[in-house]
Amino acid sequence: MTIISILILVNVHTVQARDKLRTVGTSVTVMLNESAFSENETGRYLSGVAFNEGVNIYLIGQDGSVLYPSNVNADEPYVQKMLQAAQKHANQDRESIGAIYSIDDKTMSFSSVIGNAENYYLVVNYPMQVVTSTAQSYLIYVIVICAIAILVAFIVSYFISLRLAAPINSISEGVGELAKGNYDVKFTSSEYAEVAQLSDTLNYMTEEIKKSDEFQKQLLANVSHDLKTPLTMIKAYASMVQEISGDDPAKREKHLQVIIDESDRLTGLVNDVLNVSKVSTNTALNKKVFNLTDLVYGIVGKFNYLQETQGYNIMVDIDPNLYTCADEEKISQVLYNLMSNAVNYTGEDKSVYVSVKDYPAENRIKFSVRDTGRGIAKADIPNIWNRFYRIKENHARPVKGTGLGLSIVQIILKNHCFDFGVNSQVGKGSTFWVDFPSVPALGAADEE
Numbered sequence: 001m002t003i004i005s006i007l008i009l010v011n012v013h014t015v016q017a018r019d020k021l022r023t024v025g026t027s028v029t030v031m032l033n034e035s036a037f038s039e040n041e042t043g044r045y046l047s048g049v050a051f052n053e054g055v056n057i058y059l060i061g062q063d064g065s066v067l068y069p070s071n072v073n074a075d076e077p078y079v080q081k082m083l084q085a086a087q088k089h090a091n092q093d094r095e096s097i098g099a100i101y102s103i104d105d106k107t108m109s110f111s112s113v114i115g116n117a118e119n120y121y122l123v124v125n126y127p128m129q130v131v132t133s134t135a136q137s138y139l140i141y142v143i144v145i146c147a148i149a150i151l152v153a154f155i156v157s158y159f160i161s162l163r164l165a166a167p168i169n170s171i172s173e174g175v176g177e178l179a180k181g182n183y184d185v186k187f188t189s190s191e192y193a194e195v196a197q198l199s200d201t202l203n204y205m206t207e208e209i210k211k212s213d214e215f216q217k218q219l220l221a222n223v224s225h226d227l228k229t230p231l232t233m234i235k236a237y238a239s240m241v242q243e244i245s246g247d248d249p250a251k252r253e254k255h256l257q258v259i260i261d262e263s264d265r266l267t268g269l270v271n272d273v274l275n276v277s278k279v280s281t282n283t284a285l286n287k288k289v290f291n292l293t294d295l296v297y298g299i300v301g302k303f304n305y306l307q308e309t310q311g312y313n314i315m316v317d318i319d320p321n322l323y324t325c326a327d328e329e330k331i332s333q334v335l336y337n338l339m340s341n342a343v344n345y346t347g348e349d350k351s352v353y354v355s356v357k358d359y360p361a362e363n364r365i366k367f368s369v370r371d372t373g374r375g376i377a378k379a380d381i382p383n384i385w386n387r388f389y390r391i392k393e394n395h396a397r398p399v400k401g402t403g404l405g406l407s408i409v410q411i412i413l414k415n416h417c418f419d420f421g422v423n424s425q426v427g428k429g430s431t432f433w434v435d436f437p438s439v440p441a442l443g444a445a446d447e448e
Protein backbone atom coordinates (compact mmCIF):
# COMPACT_ATOMS: atom_id res chain seq x y z
CA MET A 1 0.00 0.00 0.00
CA THR A 2 2.72 2.38 1.04
CA ILE A 3 4.78 1.43 -2.03
CA ILE A 4 1.82 2.18 -4.28
CA SER A 5 1.34 5.57 -2.59
CA ILE A 6 5.02 6.40 -3.13
CA LEU A 7 4.84 5.40 -6.79
CA ILE A 8 1.72 7.50 -7.28
CA LEU A 9 3.42 10.46 -5.56
CA VAL A 10 6.50 10.19 -7.83
CA ASN A 11 4.29 9.88 -10.87
CA VAL A 12 2.17 12.93 -9.96
CA HIS A 13 5.29 14.90 -9.31
CA THR A 14 6.75 13.95 -12.71
CA VAL A 15 3.56 15.02 -14.47
CA GLN A 16 3.56 18.34 -12.58
CA ALA A 17 7.23 18.88 -13.46
CA ARG A 18 6.51 18.25 -17.16
CA ASP A 19 3.59 20.69 -17.12
CA LYS A 20 5.62 23.34 -15.42
CA LEU A 21 8.56 22.89 -17.80
CA ARG A 22 6.27 22.97 -20.80
CA THR A 23 4.53 26.18 -19.60
CA VAL A 24 7.63 28.01 -18.40
CA GLY A 25 9.80 26.83 -21.35
CA THR A 26 7.21 27.81 -23.95
CA SER A 27 6.51 31.24 -22.48
CA VAL A 28 10.23 32.04 -22.08
CA THR A 29 10.95 30.85 -25.67
CA VAL A 30 8.13 33.00 -27.03
CA MET A 31 9.21 35.97 -24.95
CA LEU A 32 12.86 35.74 -26.02
CA ASN A 33 11.96 35.24 -29.68
CA GLU A 34 9.51 38.08 -29.78
CA SER A 35 11.11 40.75 -27.57
CA ALA A 36 14.15 42.60 -28.51
CA PHE A 37 15.74 42.33 -25.06
CA SER A 38 19.22 43.66 -24.45
CA GLU A 39 21.67 41.28 -22.80
CA ASN A 40 21.00 42.85 -19.41
CA GLU A 41 17.24 42.76 -19.81
CA THR A 42 17.41 39.12 -20.89
CA GLY A 43 19.46 38.34 -17.77
CA ARG A 44 17.00 40.08 -15.47
CA TYR A 45 14.02 38.50 -17.16
CA LEU A 46 15.45 35.01 -16.93
CA SER A 47 16.57 35.32 -13.31
CA GLY A 48 13.08 36.60 -12.42
CA VAL A 49 11.43 33.60 -14.08
CA ALA A 50 13.92 31.21 -12.50
CA PHE A 51 13.28 32.67 -9.07
CA ASN A 52 9.48 32.73 -9.39
CA GLU A 53 9.11 29.28 -10.91
CA GLY A 54 11.81 27.46 -8.96
CA VAL A 55 13.66 26.31 -12.06
CA ASN A 56 17.22 26.73 -13.41
CA ILE A 57 17.52 28.47 -16.74
CA TYR A 58 20.48 28.44 -19.12
CA LEU A 59 21.00 30.18 -22.40
CA ILE A 60 23.79 28.38 -24.23
CA GLY A 61 25.29 29.43 -27.55
CA GLN A 62 25.87 27.04 -30.46
CA ASP A 63 29.56 27.15 -29.68
CA GLY A 64 29.05 26.21 -26.03
CA SER A 65 29.37 29.66 -24.62
CA VAL A 66 27.01 30.39 -21.73
CA LEU A 67 25.05 33.60 -22.20
CA TYR A 68 23.03 33.14 -19.07
CA PRO A 69 23.77 32.88 -16.22
CA SER A 70 26.89 34.88 -16.61
CA ASN A 71 28.71 33.22 -13.70
CA VAL A 72 28.72 29.74 -15.31
CA ASN A 73 31.81 28.66 -17.14
CA ALA A 74 31.39 27.30 -20.64
CA ASP A 75 33.83 24.45 -20.06
CA GLU A 76 31.90 23.02 -17.12
CA PRO A 77 31.11 19.38 -17.99
CA TYR A 78 27.43 19.74 -17.21
CA VAL A 79 27.20 22.70 -19.60
CA GLN A 80 28.58 20.45 -22.36
CA LYS A 81 26.12 17.80 -21.37
CA MET A 82 23.20 20.25 -21.53
CA LEU A 83 24.36 21.54 -24.90
CA GLN A 84 24.62 18.06 -26.40
CA ALA A 85 21.18 17.13 -25.11
CA ALA A 86 19.68 20.40 -26.41
CA GLN A 87 21.27 19.86 -29.85
CA LYS A 88 20.08 16.29 -29.98
CA HIS A 89 16.49 17.15 -29.12
CA ALA A 90 16.43 20.22 -31.33
CA ASN A 91 17.39 18.00 -34.27
CA GLN A 92 14.96 15.28 -33.33
CA ASP A 93 11.99 17.45 -32.65
CA ARG A 94 11.92 20.43 -34.96
CA GLU A 95 8.15 20.64 -35.15
CA SER A 96 7.33 21.61 -31.59
CA ILE A 97 8.50 24.62 -29.71
CA GLY A 98 10.67 22.64 -27.35
CA ALA A 99 11.39 19.15 -26.07
CA ILE A 100 11.19 17.67 -22.60
CA TYR A 101 13.57 14.95 -21.49
CA SER A 102 15.68 13.81 -18.56
CA ILE A 103 19.39 14.17 -18.69
CA ASP A 104 19.69 12.19 -15.48
CA ASP A 105 17.35 10.98 -12.72
CA LYS A 106 17.88 14.20 -10.76
CA THR A 107 16.81 16.66 -13.42
CA MET A 108 14.06 17.03 -15.95
CA SER A 109 14.86 19.48 -18.77
CA PHE A 110 13.13 21.51 -21.38
CA SER A 111 15.13 22.86 -24.27
CA SER A 112 14.23 24.98 -27.24
CA VAL A 113 15.98 26.96 -29.94
CA ILE A 114 16.03 30.76 -29.65
CA GLY A 115 16.35 32.78 -32.84
CA ASN A 116 15.87 31.53 -36.38
CA ALA A 117 19.50 31.01 -37.07
CA GLU A 118 19.65 28.62 -34.16
CA ASN A 119 21.86 30.94 -32.25
CA TYR A 120 21.05 29.80 -28.77
CA TYR A 121 19.56 27.00 -26.88
CA LEU A 122 17.28 27.72 -23.99
CA VAL A 123 17.56 25.03 -21.33
CA VAL A 124 15.17 24.99 -18.38
CA ASN A 125 15.96 22.46 -15.70
CA TYR A 126 13.56 21.28 -13.05
CA PRO A 127 15.22 19.59 -10.03
CA MET A 128 13.62 16.23 -9.34
CA GLN A 129 15.98 14.88 -6.75
CA VAL A 130 14.02 16.08 -3.74
CA VAL A 131 11.05 13.92 -4.57
CA THR A 132 12.95 11.00 -6.04
CA SER A 133 15.41 10.83 -3.17
CA THR A 134 12.61 11.13 -0.59
CA ALA A 135 10.67 8.47 -2.45
CA GLN A 136 13.75 6.33 -2.63
CA SER A 137 14.41 6.61 1.08
CA TYR A 138 10.75 5.85 1.75
CA LEU A 139 10.94 2.86 -0.52
CA ILE A 140 14.06 1.57 1.18
CA TYR A 141 12.43 2.18 4.54
CA VAL A 142 9.29 0.30 3.49
CA ILE A 143 11.28 -2.56 1.97
CA VAL A 144 13.36 -2.90 5.14
CA ILE A 145 10.23 -2.83 7.31
CA CYS A 146 8.58 -5.44 5.07
CA ALA A 147 11.68 -7.62 5.13
CA ILE A 148 11.84 -7.41 8.93
CA ALA A 149 8.11 -8.14 9.19
CA ILE A 150 8.43 -11.15 6.89
CA LEU A 151 11.42 -12.40 8.84
CA VAL A 152 9.65 -11.94 12.18
CA ALA A 153 6.51 -13.64 10.79
CA PHE A 154 8.63 -16.51 9.51
CA ILE A 155 10.43 -16.94 12.85
CA VAL A 156 7.20 -16.68 14.85
CA SER A 157 5.34 -19.12 12.60
CA TYR A 158 8.31 -21.48 12.74
CA PHE A 159 8.21 -21.53 16.53
CA ILE A 160 4.41 -21.76 16.59
CA SER A 161 4.50 -24.70 14.20
CA LEU A 162 7.19 -26.35 16.36
CA ARG A 163 5.06 -25.87 19.46
CA LEU A 164 1.97 -27.06 17.66
CA ALA A 165 3.70 -30.00 16.05
CA ALA A 166 5.24 -31.26 19.31
CA PRO A 167 1.94 -32.15 21.05
CA ILE A 168 0.47 -33.50 17.80
CA ASN A 169 3.53 -35.72 17.34
CA SER A 170 3.24 -36.94 20.89
CA ILE A 171 -0.48 -37.59 20.35
CA SER A 172 0.17 -39.64 17.23
CA GLU A 173 2.87 -41.61 19.09
CA GLY A 174 0.36 -42.20 21.88
CA VAL A 175 -2.28 -43.37 19.44
CA GLY A 176 0.30 -45.77 17.97
CA GLU A 177 0.92 -47.17 21.47
CA LEU A 178 -2.82 -47.45 22.01
CA ALA A 179 -3.18 -49.40 18.78
CA LYS A 180 -0.56 -51.84 20.10
CA GLY A 181 -2.73 -52.42 23.16
CA ASN A 182 -0.86 -50.26 25.66
CA TYR A 183 -3.74 -48.67 27.57
CA ASP A 184 -1.45 -46.97 30.11
CA VAL A 185 -0.56 -44.29 27.60
CA LYS A 186 -1.36 -40.72 28.75
CA PHE A 187 -2.01 -37.89 26.32
CA THR A 188 -0.48 -34.71 27.70
CA SER A 189 -2.44 -31.52 27.49
CA SER A 190 -1.31 -28.51 25.49
CA GLU A 191 -1.71 -24.76 25.69
CA TYR A 192 -3.68 -24.85 22.42
CA ALA A 193 -7.35 -25.32 23.26
CA GLU A 194 -8.09 -27.64 20.33
CA VAL A 195 -5.08 -29.88 21.02
CA ALA A 196 -5.90 -29.89 24.74
CA GLN A 197 -9.46 -30.91 23.94
CA LEU A 198 -8.20 -33.65 21.63
CA SER A 199 -5.87 -34.92 24.39
CA ASP A 200 -8.71 -34.92 26.91
CA THR A 201 -10.97 -36.81 24.50
CA LEU A 202 -8.24 -39.34 23.79
CA ASN A 203 -7.55 -39.78 27.52
CA TYR A 204 -11.24 -40.33 28.08
CA MET A 205 -11.36 -42.78 25.16
CA THR A 206 -8.31 -44.63 26.54
CA GLU A 207 -9.95 -44.91 29.94
CA GLU A 208 -13.12 -46.24 28.35
CA ILE A 209 -11.21 -48.76 26.20
CA LYS A 210 -9.26 -49.80 29.28
CA LYS A 211 -12.46 -50.26 31.28
CA SER A 212 -14.06 -52.20 28.46
CA ASP A 213 -10.95 -54.35 28.11
CA GLU A 214 -10.90 -54.98 31.85
CA PHE A 215 -14.61 -55.70 31.77
CA GLN A 216 -14.13 -58.26 29.01
CA LYS A 217 -11.36 -59.98 30.95
CA GLN A 218 -13.39 -59.82 34.15
CA LEU A 219 -16.47 -61.06 32.35
CA LEU A 220 -14.58 -63.99 30.93
CA ALA A 221 -13.03 -64.81 34.31
CA ASN A 222 -16.31 -64.44 36.20
CA VAL A 223 -18.45 -66.21 33.68
CA SER A 224 -16.04 -69.10 33.35
CA HIS A 225 -15.80 -69.35 37.16
CA ASP A 226 -19.55 -69.09 37.63
CA LEU A 227 -20.13 -71.64 34.91
CA LYS A 228 -17.55 -74.03 36.24
CA THR A 229 -18.97 -74.31 39.75
CA PRO A 230 -22.53 -75.34 38.84
CA LEU A 231 -21.28 -77.54 36.01
CA THR A 232 -18.97 -79.38 38.43
CA MET A 233 -21.86 -79.75 40.86
CA ILE A 234 -24.22 -80.97 38.16
CA LYS A 235 -21.69 -83.52 36.96
CA ALA A 236 -20.88 -84.68 40.52
CA TYR A 237 -24.52 -85.07 41.54
CA ALA A 238 -25.46 -86.75 38.27
CA SER A 239 -22.66 -89.29 38.88
CA MET A 240 -23.91 -89.77 42.44
CA VAL A 241 -27.43 -90.46 41.18
CA GLN A 242 -26.01 -92.89 38.64
CA GLU A 243 -23.74 -94.73 41.04
CA ILE A 244 -25.13 -94.34 44.54
CA SER A 245 -28.55 -92.88 45.01
CA GLY A 246 -30.30 -94.25 41.95
CA ASP A 247 -32.20 -96.81 44.03
CA ASP A 248 -32.75 -94.65 47.08
CA PRO A 249 -35.70 -92.37 46.25
CA ALA A 250 -35.08 -89.94 49.12
CA LYS A 251 -31.40 -89.43 48.36
CA ARG A 252 -32.03 -89.41 44.64
CA GLU A 253 -34.64 -86.70 45.10
CA LYS A 254 -32.17 -84.61 47.10
CA HIS A 255 -29.41 -85.04 44.53
CA LEU A 256 -31.71 -84.33 41.62
CA GLN A 257 -32.88 -81.16 43.39
CA VAL A 258 -29.27 -79.99 43.57
CA ILE A 259 -28.94 -80.63 39.83
CA ILE A 260 -32.14 -78.64 39.20
CA ASP A 261 -30.98 -75.75 41.45
CA GLU A 262 -27.61 -75.58 39.76
CA SER A 263 -29.22 -75.67 36.33
CA ASP A 264 -31.46 -72.78 37.43
CA ARG A 265 -28.38 -70.92 38.56
CA LEU A 266 -26.74 -71.50 35.18
CA THR A 267 -29.86 -70.26 33.41
CA GLY A 268 -29.93 -67.17 35.67
CA LEU A 269 -26.30 -66.43 34.92
CA VAL A 270 -26.72 -66.81 31.17
CA ASN A 271 -29.83 -64.59 31.28
CA ASP A 272 -28.07 -61.91 33.31
CA VAL A 273 -25.03 -61.90 31.02
CA LEU A 274 -27.30 -61.63 28.01
CA ASN A 275 -29.29 -58.87 29.68
CA VAL A 276 -26.28 -56.84 30.68
CA SER A 277 -24.88 -56.98 27.17
CA LYS A 278 -28.31 -56.19 25.75
CA VAL A 279 -28.87 -53.09 27.90
CA SER A 280 -25.27 -51.97 27.38
CA THR A 281 -25.41 -52.15 23.61
CA ASN A 282 -29.03 -51.27 23.00
CA THR A 283 -29.48 -47.96 24.76
CA ALA A 284 -32.49 -46.92 22.67
CA LEU A 285 -35.58 -46.52 24.81
CA ASN A 286 -39.09 -47.34 23.78
CA LYS A 287 -40.73 -44.78 26.04
CA LYS A 288 -44.44 -44.61 26.55
CA VAL A 289 -46.92 -43.67 29.26
CA PHE A 290 -47.99 -46.59 31.43
CA ASN A 291 -49.60 -47.31 34.76
CA LEU A 292 -46.75 -47.69 37.25
CA THR A 293 -49.09 -48.81 40.00
CA ASP A 294 -50.21 -51.81 37.94
CA LEU A 295 -46.65 -52.63 36.94
CA VAL A 296 -45.47 -52.71 40.57
CA TYR A 297 -48.44 -54.85 41.62
CA GLY A 298 -47.61 -57.24 38.76
CA ILE A 299 -44.01 -57.58 39.86
CA VAL A 300 -44.90 -58.04 43.54
CA GLY A 301 -47.27 -60.77 42.35
CA LYS A 302 -44.34 -62.70 40.90
CA PHE A 303 -42.98 -63.08 44.44
CA ASN A 304 -46.25 -64.38 45.89
CA TYR A 305 -45.00 -67.96 45.74
CA LEU A 306 -42.34 -67.01 48.30
CA GLN A 307 -45.04 -65.75 50.66
CA GLU A 308 -46.99 -68.94 50.17
CA THR A 309 -44.18 -71.46 50.26
CA GLN A 310 -41.39 -69.91 52.31
CA GLY A 311 -43.08 -67.59 54.75
CA TYR A 312 -41.98 -64.27 53.26
CA ASN A 313 -43.86 -61.10 54.14
CA ILE A 314 -44.11 -58.71 51.26
CA MET A 315 -45.92 -55.61 52.44
CA VAL A 316 -47.10 -53.00 50.00
CA ASP A 317 -48.06 -49.36 50.30
CA ILE A 318 -48.88 -48.35 46.75
CA ASP A 319 -50.78 -45.20 45.69
CA PRO A 320 -53.43 -45.94 43.06
CA ASN A 321 -53.34 -45.02 39.38
CA LEU A 322 -49.96 -43.43 39.02
CA TYR A 323 -48.67 -42.97 35.51
CA THR A 324 -45.16 -42.46 34.29
CA CYS A 325 -43.41 -42.27 30.95
CA ALA A 326 -40.55 -44.72 30.39
CA ASP A 327 -39.51 -47.92 28.66
CA GLU A 328 -41.93 -50.23 30.45
CA GLU A 329 -40.13 -53.47 29.69
CA LYS A 330 -36.81 -52.16 30.95
CA ILE A 331 -38.35 -50.55 34.05
CA SER A 332 -40.06 -53.83 34.80
CA GLN A 333 -36.63 -55.48 34.78
CA VAL A 334 -35.28 -52.77 37.14
CA LEU A 335 -38.11 -53.27 39.63
CA TYR A 336 -37.80 -57.04 39.42
CA ASN A 337 -34.04 -56.91 40.12
CA LEU A 338 -34.52 -54.58 43.11
CA MET A 339 -37.32 -56.74 44.49
CA SER A 340 -35.39 -59.97 44.12
CA ASN A 341 -32.36 -58.42 45.86
CA ALA A 342 -34.60 -57.32 48.74
CA VAL A 343 -35.97 -60.84 48.99
CA ASN A 344 -32.51 -62.38 48.71
CA TYR A 345 -30.84 -60.14 51.28
CA THR A 346 -33.61 -59.45 53.78
CA GLY A 347 -33.28 -60.48 57.41
CA GLU A 348 -34.56 -63.38 59.45
CA ASP A 349 -38.06 -61.91 59.60
CA LYS A 350 -38.23 -62.35 55.81
CA SER A 351 -39.95 -59.00 55.45
CA VAL A 352 -39.86 -56.77 52.40
CA TYR A 353 -41.67 -53.43 52.13
CA VAL A 354 -42.65 -52.06 48.75
CA SER A 355 -43.88 -48.50 48.46
CA VAL A 356 -44.99 -46.32 45.55
CA LYS A 357 -45.77 -42.75 46.60
CA ASP A 358 -47.02 -39.82 44.61
CA TYR A 359 -45.47 -36.37 45.10
CA PRO A 360 -47.74 -34.22 42.92
CA ALA A 361 -46.08 -30.93 43.87
CA GLU A 362 -42.80 -32.20 42.45
CA ASN A 363 -44.33 -34.19 39.59
CA ARG A 364 -42.62 -37.32 40.74
CA ILE A 365 -43.39 -40.79 41.98
CA LYS A 366 -41.07 -42.49 44.42
CA PHE A 367 -40.70 -46.23 44.23
CA SER A 368 -38.84 -47.87 47.10
CA VAL A 369 -38.22 -51.37 48.31
CA ARG A 370 -36.94 -51.94 51.85
CA ASP A 371 -35.55 -55.03 53.44
CA THR A 372 -34.50 -55.80 57.00
CA GLY A 373 -31.23 -57.49 56.14
CA ARG A 374 -27.63 -56.81 57.18
CA GLY A 375 -27.49 -53.61 55.15
CA ILE A 376 -24.59 -52.43 53.08
CA ALA A 377 -21.47 -50.77 54.48
CA LYS A 378 -20.91 -47.19 53.28
CA ALA A 379 -17.67 -48.19 51.57
CA ASP A 380 -19.44 -50.87 49.55
CA ILE A 381 -22.31 -48.71 48.34
CA PRO A 382 -20.50 -47.18 45.34
CA ASN A 383 -19.34 -50.63 44.25
CA ILE A 384 -22.58 -52.57 44.36
CA TRP A 385 -23.60 -51.02 41.02
CA ASN A 386 -20.49 -52.44 39.35
CA ARG A 387 -20.68 -55.56 37.28
CA PHE A 388 -19.98 -58.78 39.15
CA TYR A 389 -19.58 -56.99 42.48
CA ARG A 390 -20.80 -59.11 45.36
CA ILE A 391 -20.47 -58.51 49.08
CA LYS A 392 -19.61 -61.95 50.30
CA GLU A 393 -20.90 -61.86 53.90
CA ASN A 394 -24.32 -60.60 52.78
CA HIS A 395 -25.47 -63.87 51.41
CA ALA A 396 -27.68 -65.33 54.12
CA ARG A 397 -29.35 -67.72 51.72
CA PRO A 398 -27.54 -69.82 49.20
CA VAL A 399 -26.53 -67.22 46.69
CA LYS A 400 -28.46 -67.06 43.51
CA GLY A 401 -27.05 -63.72 42.38
CA THR A 402 -24.49 -63.12 39.69
CA GLY A 403 -23.42 -59.61 40.67
CA LEU A 404 -25.01 -58.28 37.50
CA GLY A 405 -28.50 -57.32 38.74
CA LEU A 406 -27.68 -53.82 40.03
CA SER A 407 -25.45 -53.00 37.08
CA ILE A 408 -28.41 -53.72 34.79
CA VAL A 409 -30.53 -51.45 37.04
CA GLN A 410 -27.94 -48.71 36.85
CA ILE A 411 -27.54 -48.83 33.05
CA ILE A 412 -31.30 -48.70 32.47
CA LEU A 413 -31.97 -45.88 34.95
CA LYS A 414 -29.04 -43.82 33.72
CA ASN A 415 -30.34 -44.20 30.16
CA HIS A 416 -33.64 -42.80 31.40
CA CYS A 417 -31.88 -40.03 33.38
CA PHE A 418 -33.92 -41.03 36.45
CA ASP A 419 -32.65 -40.43 39.97
CA PHE A 420 -32.06 -43.57 41.99
CA GLY A 421 -30.05 -44.76 44.93
CA VAL A 422 -29.88 -46.71 48.14
CA ASN A 423 -30.11 -45.79 51.81
CA SER A 424 -28.66 -48.45 53.99
CA GLN A 425 -27.74 -49.00 57.60
CA VAL A 426 -25.55 -51.90 58.54
CA GLY A 427 -27.56 -54.30 60.69
CA LYS A 428 -30.87 -52.65 59.92
CA GLY A 429 -31.48 -53.09 56.24
CA SER A 430 -31.46 -51.27 52.93
CA THR A 431 -33.92 -49.19 50.96
CA PHE A 432 -33.42 -49.00 47.21
CA TRP A 433 -35.36 -46.18 45.55
CA VAL A 434 -36.12 -44.77 42.11
CA ASP A 435 -37.78 -41.44 41.24
CA PHE A 436 -40.12 -41.62 38.26
CA PRO A 437 -41.60 -38.61 36.50
CA SER A 438 -45.32 -38.37 37.11
CA VAL A 439 -47.41 -37.83 33.97
CA PRO A 440 -51.17 -37.41 33.39
CA ALA A 441 -52.97 -40.61 32.56
CA LEU A 442 -55.31 -39.66 29.78
CA GLY A 443 -54.43 -39.03 26.16
CA ALA A 444 -50.76 -39.14 26.96
CA ALA A 445 -49.78 -42.24 25.07
CA ASP A 446 -47.15 -40.38 23.06
CA GLU A 447 -44.29 -42.54 21.98
CA GLU A 448 -40.86 -40.89 21.83
Ligand code: ADP
Binds near residue numbers: 376406
Ligand atom coordinates in the same frame (compact mmCIF):
# COMPACT_ATOMS: atom_id res chain seq x y z
P1 ADP B 1 -26.43 -60.16 42.87
O1 ADP B 1 -26.90 -60.86 41.68
O2 ADP B 1 -25.23 -60.75 43.50
O3 ADP B 1 -27.49 -59.81 43.83
P2 ADP B 1 -26.46 -57.37 42.32
O4 ADP B 1 -25.74 -56.60 41.27
O5 ADP B 1 -27.93 -57.36 42.30
O6 ADP B 1 -25.87 -58.81 42.27
O7 ADP B 1 -25.97 -56.83 43.69
C1 ADP B 1 -24.60 -56.63 43.93
C2 ADP B 1 -24.28 -56.86 45.39
O8 ADP B 1 -24.85 -55.82 46.18
C3 ADP B 1 -24.88 -58.12 45.92
O9 ADP B 1 -24.04 -59.22 45.69
C4 ADP B 1 -25.00 -57.83 47.39
O10 ADP B 1 -23.78 -58.09 48.03
C5 ADP B 1 -25.27 -56.33 47.42
N1 ADP B 1 -26.72 -56.06 47.57
C6 ADP B 1 -27.61 -55.84 46.59
N2 ADP B 1 -28.85 -55.62 47.10
C7 ADP B 1 -28.73 -55.70 48.43
C8 ADP B 1 -29.65 -55.57 49.53
N3 ADP B 1 -30.93 -55.31 49.34
N4 ADP B 1 -29.15 -55.71 50.78
C9 ADP B 1 -27.87 -55.97 50.99
N5 ADP B 1 -26.94 -56.10 50.01
C10 ADP B 1 -27.37 -55.97 48.75
